[in-house]
Amino acid sequence: xxxxxxxxxxxxxxxxxxxxxxxxxxxxxxxxxxxxxxxxxxxxxxxxxxxxxxxxxxxxxxxxxxxxxxxxxxxxxxxxxxxxxxxxxxxxxxxxxxxxxxxxxxxxxxxxxxxxxxxxxxxxxxxxxxxxxxxxxxxxxxxxxxxxxxxxxxxxxxxxxxxxxxxxxxxxxxxxxxxxxxxxxxxxxxxxxxxxxxxxxxxxxxxxxxxxxxxxxxxxxxxxxxxxxxxxxxxxxxxxxxxxxxxxxxxxxxxxxxxxxxxxxxxxxxxxx
Numbered sequence: 366x367x368x369x370x371x372x373x374x375x376x377x378x379x380x381x382x383x384x385x386x387x388x389x390x391x392x393x394x395x396x397x398x399x400x401x402x403x404x405x406x407x408x409x410x411x412x413x414x415x416x417x418x419x420x421x422x423x424x425x426x427x428x429x430x431x432x433x434x435x436x437x438x439x440x441x442x443x444x445x446x447x448x449x450x451x452x453x454x455x456x457x458x459x460x461x462x463x464x465x466x467x468x469x470x471x472x473x474x475x476x477x478x479x480x481x482x483x484x485x486x487x488x489x490x491x492x493x494x495x496x497x498x499x500x501x502x503x504x505x506x507x508x509x510x511x512x513x514x515x516x517x518x519x520x521x522x523x524x525x526x527x528x529x530x531x532x533x534x535x536x537x538x539x540x541x542x543x544x545x546x547x548x549x550x551x552x553x554x555x556x557x558x559x560x561x562x563x564x565x566x567x568x569x570x571x572x573x574x575x576x577x578x579x580x581x582x583x584x585x586x587x588x589x590x591x592x593x594x595x596x597x598x599x600x601x602x603x604x605x606x607x608x609x610x611x612x613x614x615x616x617x618x619x620x621x622x623x624x625x626x627x628x629x630x631x632x633x634x635x636x637x638x
Contacts, residue, residue, distance in 0.1 A: 381453040388434035393419030397460035400426040401471035404560040405527040407433030413623035431556030448477035466490035492583040497567025514561035527552040531589030534615035573602035585614030
């Protein structure tokens with residue numbers, strides 16, 4: 366494990382099985398809060414949380430395998446492998462049990478971590494996410510999204526566009542447009558295609574009633590990709606849940622309404638310290 370410091374942020378890498386190197390950013394002191402980013406993004410999407418919550422928590426945002434500064438996806442890598450890598454990072458940094466927060470695809474990874482390594486999870490914070498597309502969306506919607514992912518992979522790299530429809534309730538927040546552009550430029554098509562096809566096949570509904578840790582559901586009021594009906598299905602299936610709806614926000618609610626997002630996370634983690 367190698368680390369450097371950039372201002373207050375520790376930037377490091379963890380070597381896990383199969384030669385996979387995983388990069389992370391770590392800042393702050395206090396109870397550990399691990400942030401798991403969405404598909405087509407990387408750990409930089411959590412900038413407002415790294416900046417806004419480090420006064421009270423040890424905040425860690427990884428770049429998952431195949432994204433950001435981490436190494437490429439190995440052949441045959443699956444959802445369970447993402448979960449095992451996330452667990453390896455939590456163990457290597459001696460963070461567990463941690464508050465684990467995932468947005469969109471990142472929430473699906475966080476759920477899979479809980480399936481295999483529940484001892485590493487203090488609480489779950491599931492933001493605008495799914496129990497896999499198959500587990501949360503109508504079959505016709507899953508089929509349409511899977512077909513869209515295949516078309517995305519079929520275009521030449523210079524024409525590849527990682528932007529998915531319905532990420533924000535309105536225009537992307539102006540303060541984060543440069544960041545979003547940089548992350549989009551750095552997306553690896555093979556990674557994003559693999560993520561989306563894994564989501565199309567994933568169905569974690571069997572896991573939800575087995576979750577015993579406190580769980581926060583954070584949802585944008587106008588999320589078009591994972592509508593509020595999905596949040597209510599989580600709420601019905603998981604025993605110890607709290608739902609917070611973020612007014613005016615869409616799917617990437619941590620960037621669209623960061624102050625409200627951070628406040629909800631802070632209050633929930635305090636309550637379950």
